[in-house]
Amino acid sequence: MLPNNSLVTAHFVSSIEEQSPSQSGVILHRSMQFMLALIIILSALMLVPDYAWSSDSAVATEAVAEELTDNKPAPVMGPRDYRQIGSMSSRSFVWVIAQLHLFLAAFVLAVPLFVTVIEWIGVKTGDQRYDDMAHEFMKVSMTAYSLTALFGGTLAFSLFLLYPTFMGYMMEVFGNQVMVYALLFFLESGVLYVYYYSWYALRYGNKKYVHLTLGVLLNGVGTTLLFVANAWATFMMAPSGVDDAGVVTGGIWDIMRGPLWNPVNLHRFVANIAFGGAIVGAYAGYKMLSARTMEQRAHYDWMGYTSNFIAVLAFLPLPFAGYWLMAEIYAYSQQMGITAMGGILAWLFIVQAVLIGTILLAANYYLWNGMSRCEGSGRYTWLIKFIAVTLVVSFLIWVTPHTLILSAQEIATLGGSHHPLLGPFGIMPAKNIAVNLMLIGTFLSFQLYRRSDKVITVPWANFGNALMVAIYLVAIANVIFLGVYYGYFTNTVYKVGSSVAQVISTLIVIVSGVVIDTMMFKGAKTLPVKWGQISNRGVYALFALPIAFTWLMALMGYVRSSVRTHWHVYTVMKDNSVDNFIPNIGHAGNMMTVATISFLALVLFIFWVASLGDTKQAKPVSVPAQNPAQ
Amino acid sequence: MPNEPCQKCVSQKERKMNNLKNWVLSFVIAIAVFYTMDHAIMSMQGLPLKVDMTPAQ
Structure with a gap:
């Protein structure tokens, strides 16, 4: 060969x-x-x-x-197996560093994914603006790449310094696989730099295809890196390839492909794209608000729209990936699933609802504002109030808690531990209905936006529109029926089973919407779009998205890690450190907030550095020196 | 010629009829798709439904 x-x-x-x-x-x-x-x-x-x-x-x-025969069981940890830097909590230190590394890594792995797609669209359409935009996206991510490596190195040193015995065991289990990771990292760096710096050298003709190939290669390596690193996290949650004592019994492939590996792979892959889109959207928003010419404003408005498009498109299937992950967690260990969704961590899912609701409201608000760019949007604006009401009502149902921590007097006043009217909204069937309706509503906003600048000319336009309306209405009715009937009036097994049909209903709306629109847009007249005309209020939504996304990642990353409770490696290696407990929600919230705000500060630095490259100092005008004696 | 319907009225009627057909056909297709999907998804999970959508015990 x-x-x-x-x-x-x-x-x-x-x-x-x-x-x-x-x-x-x-x-x-x-x-x-x-x-x-x-x-x-x-x-x-x-x-x-x-x-x-x-x-x-x-x-x-x-x-x-x-x-x-030489393999040993997982060591039993004692106080000497843990170290501390001064009086600082080792867990808190590693928590923040790991979170910052993950934020940055998610960003730098995601950007090349959609950059390559945008570059390819530029080639197919012959529109150079796509190429310029793709290059600018890469420019933003380049500074972040160095920061990712710096935080990755700091994380590795911190883990080996503070948790040496645990890391020793992990090295014994994963062995040479960690060197594959290192090799992939070298490869990623090399391909990334060649991809970015060869942009203008390989811009036209066949050379452009060489450049696109580099982009595909970069994404292949980046995604493999992600999957390799995911194996470490999922091994700690659901170990495989080892026996009950932690002795390695299988090959590296048995260790890597644990029950949670692929669900986490899919969830992180999709979430990274949504996160990356949101971050570059904020960059576009920042540049648009600070633009000095209408031309610049129009360019960054278009860039912001594209970023939001990427973020929303990746975000829509994300709940389904999350659903799969949670289903696999329950299948692996019911106890672990209950700890996540029914125990102390359950309240964090209410916070998650608030953050996802914020993301969906912001994304919709941006789309509705963006419709003002096109006069053709007047045909659809009457629908916005209905979508808004659906989103707000669904959001309120989603954030309704099932149980509250109440005093005896409060329980007596309430007439029981559950509110007589709001109580039914606290359980999963109501929330499943709410989430699916929010996703359907968001897709409708997205579809209306896409239709705003088009006049459909196909002869079967009336039938196409009627079919789309019928799909929406029947899907909504189906989601509500499945949730109410099977959720409240049949036994639990049907409640869980019908939630899958609800998810498929939403997916049918999304897929059929894309297919019908693609067929109907053939030969459609395109109305002019005035880029840069969006209101500043609409642009602020582009800042809300990355902030909510970042917080959400910090929150759910903490939940994913905390389900191990007092185990380093679940059921195999006990955590005997002083931090072997799930902290209270307030402390966890503060830690997530520290990580989120630190990352947002880093993002501002990244934006500033990216803008610095465009700033040129004017050449000083030489003034002839005057002789004071004259 | 006072009893003959005007051309405009005929075309309006036809248009209304076509619209009605479109809507009926669209809803029939949509209901059939979602009804079939509900049965298929529940059966795949070992939770078959009867024709009237009640769970088979």
Whole structure:
């Protein structure tokens, strides 16, 4: 395999060299040769049979068994296995550093994903504005990349310094896999820099496709990095490939593919895109509000719209990914699921509802304001009040708690531990209805926005519109019926089962909406859109989104990690540190807030640095020196 | 010719009829899709429904 690969690569590289004789191009091509060589070496290494990666093979099993004779159970931790920096809580320190690293990593892994798609749209449409916008998105993420690495390094040092025995066990379990992570990190850095700095060198013709290929490669490496790191977190939550005492019994693949690995992979992948879109949306909003010319304002308005589009599009399927993750958590350990959603952490899901409600309200508000860019939107504005009422009522139902911590007197006044009227809104069937209606409402706003600048001309337009309206109304009726009938009037197993049909109802609306619109937009007349005309109030929604997203990630990341309760590795390695308890909600909220505000400060720094590159000092005008004696 | 309907009235009637057909057909399709989906999803989970949507005990 290797010689053939080399020949293909050599031919590929030489054909590139023939196309670009310039000196700067040669340097670039050398870099590309280096990268390609690295990829080939990596591919060759992956082809080498390794018992650790093929646990099915009998030979591999024997090899593992031989090696395992030296494996030890997970150590029982004592006070000497934990260290502290001064009087600072080790958990608090690692908490904030890990959270900041995750925020930054989510951002830098997400941006290239949609940048490559935008770049590809630019190629397909021939509209250079897409290319410029994609490049500007990358520029914002470049500063964040260095910060990610710095916080990643700090996190690794902190963990080895403060939790040396625990980290020793993790190294024993994961072994050489951590070096694969390191290698991928080198690869990610190399490809990222080549991708960004070759933007203008590989801009037109076939070279653009070479550049797009680099983008795909960058995203492939970045996503693999994410999945590798996820395996460490999901091993701590639901260990696999080890026995009850923590002795390694399987290969690295058995250890990695625990029951929660893929749900977390999907959830983080989708959430990262929504988060990244929201952050660059705030950048566009900041640049738009500070624009000095109408042309700049129009450009950043368009950029803000695109960012919001990405964030909302990725956000819509996110609850379903979260649903899958929670279902898998329950399937793995009912106790763990109950700790998350029925115990001390359950209240955090009410906070989650507030944050998601904020995100949906802000995203809708931005879309409604954005409709003012186009005169054709007048046909649909009458619907906004209905969507707004649906969102607000659903939001209020979602945040209604099931139980309250009440005094005896309060219970007597209330007539019981549950409110007679609001009590039914506190349980999951009501919340499932609310969430699905909010998502359907948001998609309707999105669809109306897309239709605002179009006059549909297909002969079956009336039927298409009637079908879309029917799908919305029947879907809403179905979601409410499933929630009320199976949620309140049948047994629990139907309650849980019908929530899946509710989710599918919402997905049918989204998918059919996209398909019907795509077919109806064929040959449609396009009305002019006045970019830059959106009100400043609408732009402020672009700041609300990343703030709520960041807080939400801090919140749910804490819940995900805390479900382990007093275990470092659930049921395998006990946490015997002074912090082996779930802190009270107030303390946890403060910690999340510290991480969120610190990250937002870093984001401001990133925006400032990104803008600094465009700032040029005017050349000083030389004034002839005057002789004071004259 | 006072008894013959005017051309405009006929086309208006046709348009109304077509609109009605569109709406009826759309709702029939939508209801059929969601009804089938409800049965399919619940059966896949081992929770079959009867034709009138009551849970099979």
